[in-house]
Amino acid sequence: AQSVTQPDIHITVSEGASLELRCNYSYGATPYLFWYVQSPGQGLQLLLKYFSGDTLVQGIKGFEAEFKRSQSSFNLRKPSVHWSDAAEYFCAVGMNRDDKIIFGKGTRLHILP
Amino acid sequence: GAVVSQHPSWVICKSGTSVKIECRSLDFQATTMFWYRQFPKQSLMLMATSNEGSKATYEQGVEKDKFLINHASLTLSTLTVTSAHPEDSSFYICSASRAKEQYFGPGTRLTVT
Numbered sequence: 642a643q644s645v646t647q648p649d650i651h652i653t654v655s656e657g658a659s660l661e662l663r664c665n666y667s668y669g670a671t672p673y674l675f676w677y678v679q680s681p682g683q684g685l686q687l688l689l690k691y692f693s694g695d696t697l698v699q700g701i702k703g704f705e706a707e708f709k710r711s712q713s714s715f716n717l718r719k720p721s722v723h724w725s726d727a728a729e730y731f732c733a734v735g736m737n738r739d740d741k742i743i744f745g746k747g748t749r750l751h752i753l754p
Numbered sequence: 755g756a757v758v759s760q761h762p763s764w765v766i767c768k769s770g771t772s773v774k775i776e777c778r779s780l781d782f783q784a785t786t787m788f789w790y791r792q793f794p795k796q797s798l799m800l801m802a803t804s805n806e807g808s809k810a811t812y813e814q815g816v817e818k819d820k821f822l823i824n825h826a827s828l829t830l831s832t833l834t835v836t837s838a839h840p841e842d843s844s845f846y847i848c849s850a851s852r853a854k855e856q857y858f859g860p861g862t863r864l865t866v867t
Contacts, residue, residue, distance in 0.1 A: 673855075684861045690855065739786075740856065743800075
């Protein structure tokens with residue numbers, strides 16, 4: 642069955658430090674992969690997506706993610722976080738046969754001043 | 755482009771009453787829309803897939819008679835929570851699908867008293 646695992650429920654980093662949020666997926670075919678961010682009480686904002694091609698994907702707000710097929714991973718990175726990056730981050734995998742998306746449980750990012 | 759709106763953004767209703775939530779794709783046509791439910795500090799749970807002109811497909815465990823979905827046009831899907839109870843209080847998010855990507859609405863906070 643398809644699934645998405647975000648092993649870290651909470652992550653705390655200092656402002657200005659680098660960030661990596663982990664995501665592993667289980668899907669039989671080539672996946673469509675997404676990272677979304679959600680601020681408290683808000684909807685989802687797409688940070689970046691991978692459909693095909695270059696496995697290093699650039700997104701908004703200085704985020705990037707790398708698709709590694711051999712590891713079934715799609716980790717999100719940012720070289721220097723800002724206090725405004727504090728939010729909930731969701732990794733998701735899209736199905737090929739329909740347009741459904743399966744979400745991971747999310748990682749809450751806390752930023753220390 | 756690809757903007758999705760939801761109305762209302764916040765609603766309070768009395769137990770036993772029904773409430774309707776609208777989801778609109780403002781600048782594109784969507785044959786498929788999705789409805790999610792999100793509990794506090796949890797991930798998005800897919801409730802149903804809404805296809806224009808046909809009956810919605812509900813996920814396992816979702817009561818189709820309680821959560822009525824109508825996708826009457828290519829830009830509008832509605833979710834009606836019937837005979838609402840306090841346990842139906844939640845954050846409801848819709849999305850509209852285009853080219854394997856989902857565009858999310860800002861969400862509707864439902865509180866049942």
